[in-house]
Amino acid sequence: MESAQSQSPELNLIERIAVSILRRQNSRDQPEVHRWPAQELAQIRRLERSAVLLAALSGMISGALIGGLEVWLNVTMPDASESWARWIEYWVIFLAGSILVSVVEILFLYWVVLRRVARITSIAGLHLSEQEIDQVIAIGLSRSALDMPDPRQPIYGIDPYARVPRWRLIAYAILYRLKIGATSFITRVLLRRVLARAAVRVFIPLIAIVIYAVWNAIIIGWVMRASRVRAAGPLAVQELGQRLQAERTRLDEPTRRLLLEAVAEAIQSGGTAHPNLQLLLGRLFQELAIPPGSLTLDWAVHHDALADLPPEVQDLLLALVTVTTILDGRPRRAQKRFLKRLYAACGRRFDARFTATVYRDFFHGQGIGALRGEA
Structure with missing residues (x-):
């Protein structure tokens, strides 16, 4: 029989780091899979809620920083639209600042989720060793924490995607990559285009703060739910x-x-x-x-x-x-x-x-x- 480990895909650097973090944060020396009593289920729910709240807070902070950067650029470079050189300089500074803030935010979200997912696995009695079954669990949990799609490969000779149209697989892949980071930026650009000539344009940075917070909360809520399913x-x-x-x-x-x-x-x-x-x-x-x-x-x-x-x-x-x-x-x-x-x-x-x-x-x-x- 094929081993569970042989079924596992090769891990990239980010996945290996995530699995390593999960293993270090998981406090169990031996597996003790059991039904979750009410007290443990309440602990798991608190961990999920704290992850969502921290995600919303980080969204507000990142939205405020990026919005503040935009306001500062509009004040210091009011003539950015009058020449190509000034326009390019404006967008280089804005994009560089936005990317830097987004990278820090995403790393923070990964840290928040990985620590809480590791704690949930410990409560659930899971031991994330390098043994075959534990390896499958650890990789699966790391993928959910990183909000990565499941590998598209057969499982013990059964192809789960055999009946899924190719266009749907491509659409899923695009949606996964737009969930965190890119979506906020795209939404921001759309707001600028839609509201560019409206009187509320000045409030775009404030609107973006709300969007960042709500979107982060939704995404991390999905991530924590998926992680609980894998832990159960x-x-x-x-x-x-x-x-x-x-x-x-x-x-x-x-x-x-x-x-x-x-x-x-x-x-x-x-x-x-x-x-x-x-x-x-x-x-x-x-x-x-x-x-x-x-x-x-x-x-x-x-x-x-x-x-x-x-x-x-x-x-x-x-x-x-x-x-x-x-x-x-x-x-x-x-x-x-x-x-x-x-x-x-x-x-x-x-x-x-x-x-x-x-x-x-x-x-x-x-x-x-x-x-x-x-x-």
Whole structure:
């Protein structure tokens, strides 16, 4: 079987630094993955809120500095538009100052997020060593902290992006690069163009301060949410693996393959190579004793076999696919449609509220308790 480490992409310098920081800040000597009690969940929420507040504050400060620079340039260089030389000098100074402030701001945001993500991993009982599974977790968390997209490569022979149009992948890549830094500058330029001849032009620097603060808060809120999902993943995968261990004696090889084919279909319906899915597939291939790369990845061939499965095996399959659809965040529409078809094929009624409950418990660090009928 391919190791989890061999599935991990080569890291660039920034990622290596981020992983190193996470490991240094994580205080655990041994893993102790567990469900998060109310006190720990409250700690995690406080860490998330503090990151958002600091991000908003840094946005206000950077916006004020850049706005102050613009005001100073307008006062000291009122004739900048009268000659090319003065215009170029104006924009060179403005862009140099804006870039310097933005770089310092982004480094500060990375520092804020990495420290808090490391603390969350410690609370969640994760140990970020260089062992295979820990390496997958550490890299995944560093990518979420840096707000970087997941690598576009197959996971254990399954390509999550096989059905994603190329134009959408390109659009995702552009959006990721515009989230921090560039967006604020572009918004500022648009404001200047739209309001250039309006009486409120003098207030553009003040408006920019608000935009910087709100945008930073939104982005870091997303980052912290994504990091919590990745921190909650190992527990859900562990509990699902334990359920498989308890039930695999009743599973023959065709049934085990059917389970993996359903999981693969759910992953390809989601269109993302989330590190939690990498952890899940590594555990499933191991527990079900199926070699990676041996699946047909053609769900239409297997769909009709669902009705013949025993009810307890249908329960297991539905649990596996439900967990698969929430491990990278809320289920996508295509994944919900796939779940509905699975429930219908098993003669069951799909309950969207139950799936939402499973996700809520997972996001709150309670593993897959809802799938086990726990309160």
